[in-house]
Amino acid sequence: xxxxEFKAGKLEFRADRTGIVHVMFGKSTFSPEDLLVxxxxxxxxxxxxxxxxxxxxxxRTFYVSATMGPSIKVDISALRDLKLSxxx
Numbered sequence: 001x002x003x004x005e006f007k008a009g010k011l012e013f014r015a016d017r018t019g020i021v022h023v024m025f026g027k028s029t030f031s032p033e034d035l036l037v038x039x040x041x042x043x044x045x046x047x048x049x050x051x052x053x054x055x056x057x058x059x060r061t062f063y064v065s066a067t068m069g070p071s072i073k074v075d076i077s078a079l080r081d082l083k084l085s086x087x088x
Contacts, residue, residue: 021046039064043079
């Protein structure tokens with residue numbers, strides 16, 4: 001799955017009862033650029049699909065991890081401000 005397939009809505013996700021979203025946005029074989037594009041597309045998709053009744057701070061924390069690996073905290077503000085230029 002490449003970023004174009006991801007943006008086309010190939011992946012489905014939902015939040016659990018506590019509001020946590022678990023979703024795969026890439027594989028270890030993906031290039032760092034493809035992973036970043038997919039992560040940015042995920043963040044934008046979640047922001048666009050925010051429930052109208054959701055009030056206050058929507059994102060509290062954002063972590064990525066491998067299936068059995070340690071998690072890495074992502075700065076959501078930096079991710080939102082990131083501008084990607086997709087060539088090709």
